[in-house]
Amino acid sequence: MTAANNGRALPRAGRALPWALVTPALGWTLLFFVLPFIAMGLSSLTAHEGSGFTVSNYSQFFTNPSYWQAMVNSLEVTAIVTVVSVLLAYPFAWILAEQVPERWQRLALMLAVLPFWTSYVVRSYSWLLVLAQNGVINRALTGIGVVAEPLQLANTRFATVTGFVHFFVMLLTLTIFANLKQLSPSYRKAAADLGAGPVRTFLHVILPLTLPGIMVGAFLTFVLCIGDYITPQILGGNNELLMPQLVMMQIGRRGDFPLASALSIILMAVVTIAYLACARWLKIERA
Amino acid sequence: MSASSASRNPLSTLRSHLHAACAATALLLDAGSFAQAADLNALIWCDHSDPALLQPFEEANNVKVNVKEFEGTGAGLAIVEQSQPGDWDVMVIDSIDVPRGVEKGLFEPLPDDKLPLADMFPQVKMEGSTVVGGKRYGITEKFGYNTIGYNKTKVDPADMQSMAALTGDKYKGKVAIYDYYLPVIGMAALAIGKKTADLTEADLPALKDELLKMKANAKLVGEVTASQTALATGEVDILVGGGEWVTAGLAKENPALDFSIPKEGAVLWSQSLAMFKDSKNKDMALKFIQYIMSPEGQARLATSSCYWGMPANTKAALTDDQKKILRFDEQPGFLARAQAYPAPNADLDKKMQDMWTEMLQAK
Numbered sequence: 001m002t003a004a005n006n007g008r009a010l011p012r013a014g015r016a017l018p019w020a021l022v023t024p025a026l027g028w029t030l031l032f033f034v035l036p037f038i039a040m041g042l043s044s045l046t047a048h049e050g051s052g053f054t055v056s057n058y059s060q061f062f063t064n065p066s067y068w069q070a071m072v073n074s075l076e077v078t079a080i081v082t083v084v085s086v087l088l089a090y091p092f093a094w095i096l097a098e099q100v101p102e103r104w105q106r107l108a109l110m111l112a113v114l115p116f117w118t119s120y121v122v123r124s125y126s127w128l129l130v131l132a133q134n135g136v137i138n139r140a141l142t143g144i145g146v147v148a149e150p151l152q153l154a155n156t157r158f159a160t161v162t163g164f165v166h167f168f169v170m171l172l173t174l175t176i177f178a179n180l181k182q183l184s185p186s187y188r189k190a191a192a193d194l195g196a197g198p199v200r201t202f203l204h205v206i207l208p209l210t211l212p213g214i215m216v217g218a219f220l221t222f223v224l225c226i227g228d229y230i231t232p233q234i235l236g237g238n239n240e241l242l243m244p245q246l247v248m249m250q251i252g253r254r255g256d257f258p259l260a261s262a263l264s265i266i267l268m269a270v271v272t273i274a275y276l277a278c279a280r281w282l283k284i285e286r287a
Numbered sequence: 288m289s290a291s292s293a294s295r296n297p298l299s300t301l302r303s304h305l306h307a308a309c310a311a312t313a314l315l316l317d318a319g320s321f322a323q324a325a326d327l328n329a330l331i332w333c334d335h336s337d338p339a340l341l342q343p344f345e346e347a348n349n350v351k352v353n354v355k356e357f358e359g360t361g362a363g364l365a366i367v368e369q370s371q372p373g374d375w376d377v378m379v380i381d382s383i384d385v386p387r388g389v390e391k392g393l394f395e396p397l398p399d400d401k402l403p404l405a406d407m408f409p410q411v412k413m414e415g416s417t418v419v420g421g422k423r424y425g426i427t428e429k430f431g432y433n434t435i436g437y438n439k440t441k442v443d444p445a446d447m448q449s450m451a452a453l454t455g456d457k458y459k460g461k462v463a464i465y466d467y468y469l470p471v472i473g474m475a476a477l478a479i480g481k482k483t484a485d486l487t488e489a490d491l492p493a494l495k496d497e498l499l500k501m502k503a504n505a506k507l508v509g510e511v512t513a514s515q516t517a518l519a520t521g522e523v524d525i526l527v528g529g530g531e532w533v534t535a536g537l538a539k540e541n542p543a544l545d546f547s548i549p550k551e552g553a554v555l556w557s558q559s560l561a562m563f564k565d566s567k568n569k570d571m572a573l574k575f576i577q578y579i580m581s582p583e584g585q586a587r588l589a590t591s592s593c594y595w596g597m598p599a600n601t602k603a604a605l606t607d608d609q610k611k612i613l614r615f616d617e618q619p620g621f622l623a624r625a626q627a628y629p630a631p632n633a634d635l636d637k638k639m640q641d642m643w644t645e646m647l648q649a650k
Contacts, residue, residue: 064641066645067644069648073648128516132522133521134521152506154507237508238508239507240648240650246644249640251359251365252359252361253360253467253469253640254636255364255365256361256637
């Protein structure tokens, strides 16, 4: 970089070094992303029975209301999970960053991410037991007389959202916490000097400056949530289908990989659109 | 295989090469588990991974049985397609799907004279599926019923003698549906008075109405573990599509679980064993099939820790208690009232799955 800035050409060995360093990562991406993606793209353009190119796998998605509904369900669930997770994670991260003494922050963070250490499947089944008709919540509610009959909490969208939020609040807490810790105290002091109260300082200074952290976490939440199969399968009770479940359904008995590929590519297209919508905030460096 | 390869388009060829490349990578990564040439490699359902089933065979034949579990014929055939010829020796497959493997040129004919066909329940030989072109490619090893599983302390067992109970108001919200479209569509067919073997596209609207009525009563639609858990924990009291495969394994812990064969009948499920044409170990593969079909193997398979089911061999070495739990002595009556799994062609199969998707999405 300095050589380039100085207007001097790098020696041959110097020019090769960056390529040598980046080659393993490029090779990895090529082998495990680009090639499989091309294979999936080609597969999506073939017929399950027969041969030749076809776009019927894509047209099925747009003409079959049940398939389309799966995408609507996925987007609704993902939007709810992302918003609820951000709303819960922000104050949690703020308390960790601002209110917990520095020496306790490491321990507090470790406790916050403790649920990450358990198996994802086990955690989902645990929620099923908590939300079940005879589970902890229903027993408590009926025990103290809040409800006469147990509520149907398990096997619902509420259960799916709960399972997701439990996981993603931890993820978002980490990204927002990191962002808050990077903020210089001078910003707050300057705002106070200019007469801003705590609420105004938060709304006009802290929140905009932590927006990149929120957006990074929200985008990760969106991507991981919209592609997740396990949580809706275990907690949702199949009372509605989300896109990953629809994809898996094509494979199980019929082995319809072309249709599964087409549905997966449509899902990837939605993620790409979400990325483009958030791209301006998804920068590592702060402006 | 070669004839079909010659007529394939370049896209299929490319796809095939990509599959082969993926398979080669997978095999390279998985080389440790296939280290011994004398190993027997089996594509199986979870009931075959029980050590109590495999160990006696391994010890008697000094062989290691490497197993890979899969769910759904499509997923199983995809594994085979992405493997090298000879990677696999035997496969467990839905009896009705044996012809799919034969069409793909995967299976080796089995010698009738070396199998205990005379000892099998005649109705479960399923020769319309397991015998193709006069040659036997599969042998039924285990069977049972997709019918009504229930908790007899929570529901009136008399109600469980009719499928009308599944769509009536009495048990609304107390029902789970097993998440596999073929058997439950078969049950819907029985409920509206159709034979499972005669289903056509014209029957789909009536079947859909029946499925939607079931869904309106259901709390959940769950795969094996979820539906079993729901019934066992009291989340629901009735499982549409349940049977001995749900209740028998839980009989000791929860003797209240039972199943009925209602007056409309039940759907007979059956799983078969097949040998791969490209197996490098055909003698051992046949020995394995013979072991599974033997009285000892049949008893162990029937009571596997993953799920119980009726052994196809009438001479299975089950204890009296095990026979009682499986309702062994009632089988002739059950079989007389059971109908085969629906076996739609590819087009109808796709339409049935789409109908199932619509049912799942119904609010």
